[in-house]
Amino acid sequence: MAKELMKDIVVLVPGITGSVLQKDGKDIWNPPYQVLLSAIGETLRVHSGLKDLTLQEDDIERDYLDDGIKATGLVQRASLVPGFFKLIDGYSYIRDQLTENFAVTPGKVDEDKPANYFEFAYDWRRDNRVAARLLKKLIDKKLRIWRERMNPHAKVILIAHSMGGLVSRYYVEHEGGCKDCKLLVTLGTPYRGSVKILDYLANGYLKNSWLIDRLAALTHWREVLRSFTSVYQLLPTYPVVNIDGNWQRIAEIDGIPGVVKERAIEGRKFLKCIELPKNAGAYTFTPIIGIGQKDTFQSATFSNGLLKASNKLPNQENEESLLHPSYATGDDTVPLLSAIPKELSQTSQVSFIELHGSLQSSDHLWENSLKPCLIASQNPLHLEEYFNNPQTIESAPQKSGISLSVDDLYLRDEEVTLGAEIINVKSDILEETGNFGGLRAIITPVNVNGEQKTVVEYFDQKHDTQYKKILEPNKLLPGLYRLEVDAKDVHESAPNALHSLFQVME
Known part of the structure; x- marks a missing residue:
C-alpha cells in the first residue's frame, strides 16, 4: 500500500515532562530509569538528580538560562510521576505511525538537510512563551529549507499534546505563526487549566x-x-x-x-x-479531547x-x-470544560473516551481522527469539508467506553484495586451482548525488579455496568506496569481498550 505524500512539515510538540532534559551533557530527566522511586529499607527516595531541575530563575527574554540545562529530545518510553502525570509509551507512537503511513523525511533540529518531520523538545519547566519563541525559530528555519528545496507552498502542521498545545497556540497567535501554520491539532490541552x-x-x-x-x-x-x-x-x-x-x-x-x-x-x-x-480562520484548528x-x-x-x-x-x-x-467528565487530568477553547464552547469536533496519558498513543484516536485529519490536510478542499460539521457536546453521539479508576502507586504488600465501568451503552445492547462478556485487565511489566510475567485478570461485576478487581498482595513484583482494560468479547459496540500505568513499591 502506497504511503500518503506529506507535502508540508509536521512538528510534534510534547506536554509537560515530555522532553528529555540534560545538564552539562548528562540526562537529569529521561524517564523511567532515573525517576522511578526506589525502596531502601523503610525509606522511599527520589533520584538525587531531580534536585537539579529546580528552577532558580526564569527570565522570559532569555532562550536559555545559566543552569546548564537543555532539552535534547522527546521522552520515548513509558513514564510515571505518581499523582501528577503519566506518559503511555512516551511519544514514539505518533512518530512510528507517521513514518509508517506517510511519506515523510524525519529530520534533526541541528541539521540543515531538507526534512519535514521534527520533534520539538523544550525546557518544560519554564514559561511557555519561551518555548513558543524557540518553536518559531525552529519552524522558520526548517520551513524555509523545505520550501527552497522541496515544496515552495509548504506550511507547518502542529501536533501538540497537553501543555504542548498551549505552547503551539501561543506560537500561532502571538509569534506570527498563523501565516505559516496550516493545521493545529491539540490532544488533551488544558486551555483553562487543570x-x-x-x-x-x-x-x-x-x-x-x-x-x-x-x-x-x-x-x-x-x-x-x-x-x-x-x-x-x-x-x-x-x-x-x-x-x-x-x-x-x-x-x-x-x-x-x-x-x-x-x-x-x-x-x-x-x-x-x-x-x-x-487570527481566527488563518489556520485550521481542532482540539481532540479525552x-x-x-x-x-x-x-x-x-x-x-x-x-x-x-x-x-x-x-x-x-x-x-x-x-x-x-461536562462532568474529562481525561482524568483535564476537565472537559478546560479542554475546549473558549471560542469553541458550544462545539467540539473530536472527543474520545480516553485517559490523558494515552491520547498520543491511542490506536482508535489515530485511525479515526488524527490520520484522516492529516490526510485531509494535504487537500484544502478535503480539509474544509472534514471540519465543516461540528456537533454540540450534548448531541455528539458517543461510542461505549470505559471509565477507569486506578491509583498510581501501590505498596507490594497491599492489595492492588482496579475499578472500571462501561459507559455510554444502551441497555438493549447490554442484554444482547451480556455486557460484552465483562471486562478484563492485562497487566504488563515495563520496568520490573525481577522476573514478572504478564498477568491477565477478569473483573468481578459489582452492579450492572460497574466492575472491580482486587489483586492480592505480593502478586506483582516492584516496578512499573502498563495496564490495559478491555471487553472480553469482541462486538461492534464493545468499548475500546483503555490504558494506564501504575507503580508497585517494595
Missing part, C-alpha cells in the same frame, strides 16, 4: 494518610515542581474553588498551601492571552487551610457555570 495540578501543588500525592511518612520523599519532587513557571500556567482560570459557598478563582485566593498567589496571577494572564484567537473518566477533578473546596479536590462541577453563578451534566 484542577489536578492545583491538587498536586497543594497536597502532593497522599493516597492514604498512613502513607504520608513513607512518601515524604515525594514532597521533594513537589517542591521542585512548585518552582516551575509552567506549572502555574496550568492552574484553572475560572472559579473552581469553593470558600464558604462562594466560588473563586485561584488567583483571587490567599493561603492555598503550595500556591504563590502572585505567580498564580501571572499564570492566569498567560492562559487568558490565548483564550480568544486574534472524556469519559469520572475521576477527573472538576472543582475544590478550601477551608481551614486545607484544599480538597472534588469530581463535582463548579456551581458559580456566571456563564461558565451553565454546564450541561455531560
